[in-house]
Amino acid sequence: MEFYLYKELMDEDKVFNVDKMTDMQFGTLARSRYQEASGHWKKELNLEDARSRNVKDYLAKYIEEQLVDERYQEVYLDNRQFTSVRTILPFLTGRVTAPEVVPAGGDDTSLNFAEDFEDALKRHAEKQMARAKIRLAVQEVLIGKRIGYLKWRYDAYLDDVVLEHVPAESCVIGKRSKLFEEPDFFRHTQKRSVGDLLLQFPDKKAKILELFSISRGTPSQLEKEYDIEEDWLWVTLEGKKELVVGWSYNKFVFGKMTDPNFDEGGKNLLDHPMIPFAMFGFLNDGSGWVDQTSFMEQGKYLQRGINRRGQVIAESAKYGGTGVPIFAKGAITQKDVAKIRFSPIQRVLLDTTDVSKAFTTWQAQNLPNFIVEDKMDLRNSLDNIWASNAVLRGQQSENKTATQDILNRNQAEGRLADPVDCIDDSMNRFYLIEAQMMYRYFDCNKFYNYIGNDGKYVSVIVNSKTIAKNLGIQINVKAGTSLPIDRAQRRATVMELAKLNRVSTLDLYKELDVFEDPEAAFKNYMLEQADPKSLLAEVDKTVFDREANQDLIEVIGGKMPAEREDISEEYMKHLNEYLMTDKYKLLKQEAQSRVSEFIDNIVAKADRKAAKLAMQPNPEANGPSTGMPTDVPPEVQAMMEQQGGQPGQPPAGAPQPPAQPTADAPPQPPAPTGGGFA
Numbered sequence: 001m002e003f004y005l006y007k008e009l010m011d012e013d014k015v016f017n018v019d020k021m022t023d024m025q026f027g028t029l030a031r032s033r034y035q036e037a038s039g040h041w042k043k044e045l046n047l048e049d050a051r052s053r054n055v056k057d058y059l060a061k062y063i064e065e066q067l068v069d070e071r072y073q074e075v076y077l078d079n080r081q082f083t084s085v086r087t088i089l090p091f092l093t094g095r096v097t098a099p100e101v102v103p104a105g106g107d108d109t110s111l112n113f114a115e116d117f118e119d120a121l122k123r124h125a126e127k128q129m130a131r132a133k134i135r136l137a138v139q140e141v142l143i144g145k146r147i148g149y150l151k152w153r154y155d156a157y158l159d160d161v162v163l164e165h166v167p168a169e170s171c172v173i174g175k176r177s178k179l180f181e182e183p184d185f186f187r188h189t190q191k192r193s194v195g196d197l198l199l200q201f202p203d204k205k206a207k208i209l210e211l212f213s214i215s216r217g218t219p220s221q222l223e224k225e226y227d228i229e230e231d232w233l234w235v236t237l238e239g240k241k242e243l244v245v246g247w248s249y250n251k252f253v254f255g256k257m258t259d260p261n262f263d264e265g266g267k268n269l270l271d272h273p274m275i276p277f278a279m280f281g282f283l284n285d286g287s288g289w290v291d292q293t294s295f296m297e298q299g300k301y302l303q304r305g306i307n308r309r310g311q312v313i314a315e316s317a318k319y320g321g322t323g324v325p326i327f328a329k330g331a332i333t334q335k336d337v338a339k340i341r342f343s344p345i346q347r348v349l350l351d352t353t354d355v356s357k358a359f360t361t362w363q364a365q366n367l368p369n370f371i372v373e374d375k376m377d378l379r380n381s382l383d384n385i386w387a388s389n390a391v392l393r394g395q396q397s398e399n400k401t402a403t404q405d406i407l408n409r410n411q412a413e414g415r416l417a418d419p420v421d422c423i424d425d426s427m428n429r430f431y432l433i434e435a436q437m438m439y440r441y442f443d444c445n446k447f448y449n450y451i452g453n454d455g456k457y458v459s460v461i462v463n464s465k466t467i468a469k470n471l472g473i474q475i476n477v478k479a480g481t482s483l484p485i486d487r488a489q490r491r492a493t494v495m496e497l498a499k500l501n502r503v504s505t506l507d508l509y510k511e512l513d514v515f516e517d518p519e520a521a522f523k524n525y526m527l528e529q530a531d532p533k534s535l536l537a538e539v540d541k542t543v544f545d546r547e548a549n550q551d552l553i554e555v556i557g558g559k560m561p562a563e564r565e566d567i568s569e570e571y572m573k574h575l576n577e578y579l580m581t582d583k584y585k586l587l588k589q590e591a592q593s594r595v596s597e598f599i600d601n602i603v604a605k606a607d608r609k610a611a612k613l614a615m616q617p618n619p620e621a622n623g624p625s626t627g628m629p630t631d632v633p634p635e636v637q638a639m640m641e642q643q644g645g646q647p648g649q650p651p652a653g654a655p656q657p658p659a660q661p662t663a664d665a666p667p668q669p670p671a672p673t674g675g676g677f678a
Helices: 012-016 023-045 049-060 062-066 080-094 108-127 130-145 194-202 202-211 302-321 367-385 402-415 417-443 462-467 487-499 504-511 517-529 532-541 546-556 569-579 588-616 634-642
Strands: 099-102 148-155 160-166 170-175 185-193 225-237 240-249 252-258 277-280 324-327 361-363 446-451 457-462 475-479
Touching: 012 446, 023 049, 023 170, 023 185, 023 225, 023 240, 049 130, 080 130, 080 302, 080 417, 099 108, 099 402, 108 324, 108 361, 108 417, 130 160, 130 277, 130 417, 148 417, 160 417, 170 532, 185 194, 194 202, 194 252, 252 446, 277 487, 302 367, 324 462, 402 417, 417 462, 417 569, 457 462, 487 504, 504 517, 546 569, 546 588, 569 588, 569 634
Parallel strands: none
Antiparallel strands: 099 475, 148 160, 148 277, 170 185, 185 225, 225 240, 240 252, 324 361, 446 457
């Protein structure tokens, strides 16, 4: 469920009563702007019909309209428009364009914040699945909808700034503003349930129930959705231009308010209010936000020519060998003629005594070469419009060398540089709106945790207060960072540099991307080259036992892990090593106490086990028994020594074995046993 709520809703007077403007005035102005905008796009671009035709061309639905009887008609379709979209779309949206934050000052604090905020913008966008949603917006532009939209909004239920992909047909943008200027008007028609509206506009409950003819307010009635109009427009209030948003249905205005994402009386990260939509377009002359044409429209007639040439070739290939049957008039009815197929299981009965005079076949002549050549020219022309050649599509090319393939691919990528730049321009607006809304709504700390490029854990904390201290930052994008990485080419390049000794070993490890931790791999390499014994010592120091680690996690969390039957040497080593780390020292006092008590119990259990083992004879040992099993770990022996024993002797308090007589000393009587241990 989506809740379009804002924090200012607690103050109804401020939210729903824009000074000097009534609900009726707002609704009248919004409808006027909508009629102006929709009429303009219909007259100038015939936008609605163009979108319908382009989607039909993308899906090749026009083929179905040309069929008279699909049971007997051969259909040829080589939909290269569809293939081209699927080819360049992953290229244009291979990655999310990276933001770039210029610090407000030159001090270390400003520099560190700029780096952290840059990561926060990127990680927050990734959390909102920005790549997939950008891909949908770009796809709408490619298939001929002339513009794509993404929307940022604050969700009070989630207490987060969320990103939405908005279908192009659900939006109408004003005509008065030029490209890159703030739109003068924007309408987003969205599906909203009655329950959502009651939650957002509690003061209009009675009117909302009356509007939708609801008497009892049953769940089925409250869950029913309607097309609600969200209008953003600039109005002049008290001599000042302000951005106002309102919601309405059938000329009834539920409420209106000044831009909730911008603090009119305070400081903001943005210079001026912005309608919270990011627009994507590729073929624009700058006169407005909607593209004048599309790749689909420019390649439409070439695509139909390809299909026609292909149909001729396909039919010639079919009938060139079998021919077209021709019957004498009266030998068979016209209705039955339509059913004739060249099939070995079909039998035809002709009304004649001499079949040779009533039936023959017409053989097609060989097609001239220019028909096939014309088809290939049409294909090349269409691929040229899309900059989608065989190499970029992953097809087998006619080039004789790999170098020619690389050159052709680079040429195609150069043609796509313009759409890439357009995406970067749109992403600049994308990050500006995201940053402003994070500043407005992140009252509490927001954590962004990830693994950095060096393989280390990174945690970034962002809130409104930290952003407020750095309002002078500038937000841009890193050009071209949306393009996919050609890893094969980069690896080949770095290997050539390695052969020429023009790249460091550490950089080589990082670029090859075969090590989980390239820095650690490089360190081990250097240790092995300088002192192999030191490397062995480092390996011995690395102690990790999964069972011990799991038990420690439970103890720190306040739970008591289940008692384990066998305690291994690695288990004990892991516990001892943990007590020496900073992780233990940084724990809270309560957690430290639990960990210490847990480890003490484990050591006591090990002591008891060692004592029992010490009392058991060792028949396999050569010579007299020492009372110490030969397989006791060194750590256990050390603990036993601390308890008062010596290596090879039972611990203090254990029954002592009888003394063995020697040549100089007579046998001693046994110790008394009635009062316990001596």
